Amino acid sequence: MSDTALTDQQIVDADAQLLYIGNTGTVEFDLTLPTEGKNGSTVTWATSDERWIQTDGTVHMPEYGRGDRDVTLTATLTHGDATATREFTVKVLEQANKIKVKEFFPIELNVKAGSTFELPMFAAVRTDDDRLLSQRINWDDGVEHTAGEPGEESFHGLIDGSTIDAHATVHVHAEDPQAPVDATAKVSPVSISHVRLTGDGFLARNQARRLEFLRTVDDDQMLVEFRRAAGLDTKGAPDMIGWDAPDSLLRGHTTGHYLSALALAYAASGDETIKSKLDYVVASLAEVQDAFEGKEGIHPGFLSAYSEFQFDKLQEYAPYPTIWAPYYTLHKILAGLIDAYNYAGNQTALDVASKVGDWTYDRLSKLPHEQLQNMWSMYIAGEFGGMNESLANLYALTHEPKHLAAARLFDNDRLMVPMRQHVDSLGGMHANQHIPQVIGSVKLFEATGVPYYLDQAKFFYDSVLGHHIYALGGTGQGEMFHQPDEIGNLIFDNTAESCASYNMLKLSAELYRYFPEDAKFGDYYERTTVNHIAASTDQVPEGGSLYFFQTQPGGQKSFDVENSCCHGTGLESHFYYAEGAYYTDADALYVRLYLNGTLDDEAAKLTVSVEDVKPEHVTIDVEHLAKKTLRLRVPGWSVDGKVAVSMNGEAVEPIVVEAARTDSGELAFTADELGLDTFDGARIELDFEPHMHLFPTPDRPELAAVAWGPYVLAALSDETKYLDVPVNESDPDAAFVREPGTLTFTHQATGLKFVPLEQIEFEHYHAYVRVK
The missing domain is CATH 2.60.40 (Immunoglobulin-like)
Incomplete structure (x- = not known):
């Protein structure tokens, strides 16, 4: 060498x-x-x-x-x-926009003369292959404008990445066309704090197991990344795992869910050990917020399990996974703090939340509208959970105008403009990224009275329920919405994300307050609670939850403990069972769900008795009812809405029952209509008529889920091809025999056993079968 x-x-x-x-x-x-x-x-x-x-x-x-x-x-x-x-x-680089447009849905804005307004940065189109999509628009003259004199103004732009024309017509009015309307809800929910589940039904068992798990959680471990980020003593706590691990960009989100879970668990049980844990975590987060104060690059009120780095990078449009949804994580923390105040009366939690609201407004109010829209339309990186919901809820508590202003800074054109156009362009959107935004839209209607907030939320809800739902109530495949009525072609192992159902139930409960005459809210809430949420938890107290509910032939449940999003919502959701159960207005108590348990509220004190294996027979013992009218839901699964009623052991004449039936199909009784001076001391018994029925997929009607009464059933089999289960659609009951005293049904022609989704643990199952 x-x-x-x-x-x-x-x-x-x-x-x-x-x-x-x-x-x-x-x-x-x-x-x-x-x-x-x-x-x-x-x-x-x-x-x-x-x-x-x-x-x-x-x-x-x-x-x-x-x-x-x-x-x-x-x-x-x-x-x-x-x-x-x-x-x-x-x-x-992302692919070019190769879209070919058959129809551009009209953009019509109504604004007040002299007001400033923004042209929508997204709108709905129909493509040559009949897909409905939300598309970004680049306007020739920019986004922000000032309205002139009353009349019409026209604007031109192009669909992003294309030469396809876009047009908007702005109608300028002398008076404000978006003037607030009365946003008072028609009915008010009875808090879960007043409901207790009793007996050994599966809902009560699930709730008890989740409560037992929460008692075992190491609070200091839940706080370790917050304390580390703020330079505080971590008290020797072990690192978090999964999505909250020290190197995860989403760390801190589970702690927010944990706060909510503790608050909800305390509300649903009154367990003082749980409240002590909640108070400790809240006090510790207040210490973290104080410790962040004055640190370089940290602004007053900031609270997270990392610095402001990800928020800064989002404003530069850093994509996922360079950053991972910083406002999503912040939403979980903020929601948990508000829950701690609302359900457990923790004033410190409200104080900390208020500072977070101030921080959010101070940061985002400086940004132009176009930059905000660019951020919120980003896949995953711009996901903000329900920041608009939590900030609107915060405003309802603090009455601080900038908290409401901050909530409105999260308005997202990509989702909401097509909803205002009444076009279902959800295909291609991340399902759980957007459902919480719609909950926020309802809360913003409540706070502002601006009509389009409620209108767009209702259209979204109707679109999802009508065109994007699996039989068990879940939505989305691969976390994504697809084109309307595409279900049968999307039967896979990654369907029906649990988070999405958690949020759809919250949306259902919020919208019902404004549309109590619509029977589908109660039916959806029951179906999804019983068949998805209740079926998503492990059957040992280890805190495991389903991420996806597998619907493909031979599917098998897999319970996640890795601090994923669905693990987080799973900490909360089993304490929400009674969220949609009872409502009141000035005259009536509304019973939406028949839960085996008690209600003790100033409106009513009563006991409901109903067994899992006999959902058709409900007994309501009324100790006291302070309302004139008792309104009782008749489930959609009862044949032709049939119901028999007895009062204090005596049958109520069918003519009296039918006279009490409202346009929505429920029964509205006053005491005197039942021959009583008062409901106090009365026993009411309801007998419904459950039957076998099918949920065929809209795009492949030969594939269907089988159900009996409120329960969606699955065939037990490890076969990986679709099972042939012939059923006469005009008489599904004839194909099955029920094992006495159980919820197990045998398909007579094949011998296959069908059981409720909730009962399945690790057995292989078929949620959909070929019925013809």
């Missing part, structure tokens, strides 16, 4: 510096990744995300609308015993 020969280390170091892979700032094509260095070293490659760049240089551009992706490629060079590495940051 000569004196000028390079050592192995010099070779790899030199080759590392000489590596060149081309333009890495705007990558649209496959990369050539060298496997040998200039001086003979061997080069191997690793990628931070194989979804976008594989180790052989193959590039997969994200779909249009998903955003560009930053990927780190790491080259490892070896020669002899020496190694060196070099990293390249590569930006993979």
